[in-house]
Amino acid sequence: MCGRFSITLPSDAMAQLFAAQPDNDLPGVPDYNVCPTNRIHAITGGEAAPRRLTAMRWGFLPHWYKKTNGGPLLINARGETIAEKPAFRSAVRQRRAIVVATGFYEWTRTPEGERDPWHIFASDGAPLAMAAIWQDWTGPEGETLRTCALVTTAANKTMSRIHHRMPVILAPDDWPLWLGEAGQGAARLMAAATEDALDMYRVDRQVNSNRAKGPGLTEPV
DNA sequence: CCAGACGTTGTT
DNA sequence: GTCTGG
C-alpha cells in the first residue's frame, strides 16, 4: 500500500503550511508520479530543532545495509509492529517526519489481473501529512543518504473499499506530537484517518507506468 | 558460541 | 520467477 503518490504544492507553500525552513535542494514540483527511491519532501522537527522542509530518499535503509539494494526496499513500515522491528525501532522513537503529498495512489485488480489505479486525497482539498520515519545511511564509498518510510495502518471503512492498508495521515493538531515537539505519546497517532477525511476516484491506467508524467494522472475517469 | 535475519505487500 | 528502475 501507498507505493506511489502525487505532490502539487509548491515548496514555498509547503514550508509556509508547516512553518518550516526550506532546504535549498528540494525535489521539483509538481510531480504527479512520485515513486519509491525518488527524492521526496519531508518535514522534520524536535524539542530543540527548528522545523525543516528537507529532501529524503523514499526507501528506508537500515544502517547495516551494505548497498542500497542490500535488502528489501522498505517504503512502508507497519504501525502495529514498528516499535519492535530492529530496522525501525530507533527511528520511530527518535526520527519521525511528515511526508507531504497531494494524494496517493492505490490499485485494485480486475479478475483478469489488470491493475486499476485510484487517487486518494483529503476531502477538504488540503495537502496530506503522511507519517514517516527516517534514517541516515552511509554507503561503502562514504556517500550518505537521508532515507524514509511511510507508516501504514489498517484501512478504515472508506478505504477498505479498495485496499486493506492505508498510510497514517496526521491532522494539523497532531503534527507537533508526531514531530517530537510536544513530548511523548506519538504512538497513539498511528491510526487510520476518520471516515470522512479522504475521498477517492479512479484514474487512468497511464499512472501504472513509473515514467508517466503530468496532471492527467490525477484526473478522474 | 556463530550464522543469519533484519521487511511490506499481496497471493496462495 | 525475480530483480531493477523509476
Place this chain on the structure above:
DNA sequence: CCAGACGTTGTT
C-alpha cells in the same frame, strides 16, 4: 507501487 528486463558479440 507497477512495468519491464532477464544476454553476448561486435560495430557504430
Place this chain on the structure above:
DNA sequence: GTCTGG
C-alpha cells in the same frame, strides 16, 4: 548494530 535460532 542487535536479535533469534540452533
